[in-house]
Amino acid sequence: MTTQTFDRMIKRLRGSYEKKMPDATILSFWYDEAGASVPDEAADWIYAWVKNQHSDRWPNHFQDVLIRAHQEWFSAHPEKRAFEPKRICNEPNCEDGLFWVQRHEPQFGYWAGYAIPCICGRKRMGDIPRWYWADLARAGYRAKPEEEFFRYSVREHGTINDAVKKTADGMGW
Numbered sequence: 001m002t003t004q005t006f007d008r009m010i011k012r013l014r015g016s017y018e019k020k021m022p023d024a025t026i027l028s029f030w031y032d033e034a035g036a037s038v039p040d041e042a043a044d045w046i047y048a049w050v051k052n053q054h055s056d057r058w059p060n061h062f063q064d065v066l067i068r069a070h071q072e073w074f075s076a077h078p079e080k081r082a083f084e085p086k087r088i089c090n091e092p093n094c095e096d097g098l099f100w101v102q103r104h105e106p107q108f109g110y111w112a113g114y115a116i117p118c119i120c121g122r123k124r125m126g127d128i129p130r131w132y133w134a135d136l137a138r139a140g141y142r143a144k145p146e147e148e149f150f151r152y153s154v155r156e157h158g159t160i161n162d163a164v165k166k167t168a169d170g171m172g173w
């Protein structure tokens with residue numbers, strides 16, 4: 001399912017146990033483990049299954065519960081076995097799993113460019129957390145219009161990963 005459908009399903013589930021949404025890292029971990037591999041139409045079924053199995057409280061080892069729910073869904077819908085998991089992303093400015101962004105860095109005295117992994121998880125950069133676009137925008141990043149800008153930044157700061165790590169340090173990830 002899409003990250004949007006998955007997040008909506010989790011939000012509804014969490015809400016029904018009076019729990020807040022987990023942070024983006026946990027959410028993307030759950031998605032990788034047990035969200036990407038089933039179609040959108042499974043969301044309501046999985047919601048109901050989890051509620052039925054764990055009516056009293058939020059289950060421990062939730063990712064295992066999710067995986068189980070997905071197996072049960074496929075058992076109940078064997079004709080869907082051929083479903084090809086496809087990572088679809090509706091995040092604005094996501095290019096194959098990366099946000100190419102820039103931010104003004106007072107310590108450098110100019111706008112620096114970065115590549116930051118998107119929540120959809122189509123591109124991984126080690127253990128650097130994946131982001132929603134809205135959170136990046138709130139943190140002062142903006143979509144990078146020119147290719148030149150990024151090359152400049154990478155030349156100044158080393159590799160793409162170095163640049164992202166600098167950002168990570170600066171933001172206290």
Ligand SMILES: [Zn+2]
Pocket residue numbers: 089090091094095096097098118119120121122
């Ligand atoms: Zn994405």
